[in-house]
Amino acid sequence: MSDFLKSVGGNVRLLRKKQGLTQEELAERTGLQESYIGSIERGERNISLLSLEKVAIGLGVSPKTLLNFRGVDSLDTIEQNELVKAIDTLLSDKESSELKFILNFLHDLSIFVDSKEFKS
Missing domain, CATH: 1.10.260.40 (lambda repressor-like DNA-binding domains)
Known part of the structure; x- marks a missing residue:
């Protein structure tokens, strides 16, 4: 082997x-x-x-x-980098106003995910 x-x-x-x-x-x-x-x-x-x-x-x-x-521990980093690239591709053709809307949405979503309500 x-x-x-x-x-x-x-x-x-x-x-x-x-x-x-x-x-x-x-x-x-x-x-x-x-x-x-x-x-x-x-x-x-x-x-x-x-x-x-x-x-x-x-x-x-x-x-x-x-x-x-490089070791199995670095797989998470590679997967994360691939996800970031996929998000970048999805957003690359958006206009500034659309990007601001998406950013605000993600900010609000992040707060919700971090809240105790979501975790329980």
């Missing part, structure tokens, strides 16, 4: 568990066999690029996230 395959498999397992998915659920999302998902996670399979793409789509991440070898 190569360290490369173990790292990719570890990232798949971590992201799957973070989303509360079973191997069976990820298999359903990807169209791959549950046993294949397990062998990827254990680093036993030389995953093809097409299968890597299917797993990435099934987990809702980019393939490069699965190939991150």
Whole structure:
């Protein structure tokens, strides 16, 4: 077993568990066999690029996230950066008045999410 395959498999397992998915659920999302998902996670399979793409789509991440070898702790940062880029893309064609409205909405939403009412 190569360290490369173990790292990719570890990232798949971590992201799957973070989303509360079973191997069976990820298999359903990807169209791959549950046993294949397990062998990827254990680093036993030389995953093809097409299968890597299917797993990435099934987990809702980019393939490069699965190939991150800086350690599993940095996956949150990569995911956050991808989310920020997606938000930036959505907002890039908005006019100033629309951006001010969205900013005010997000500010109010942030206050609501931080309130005790929402958490209980």
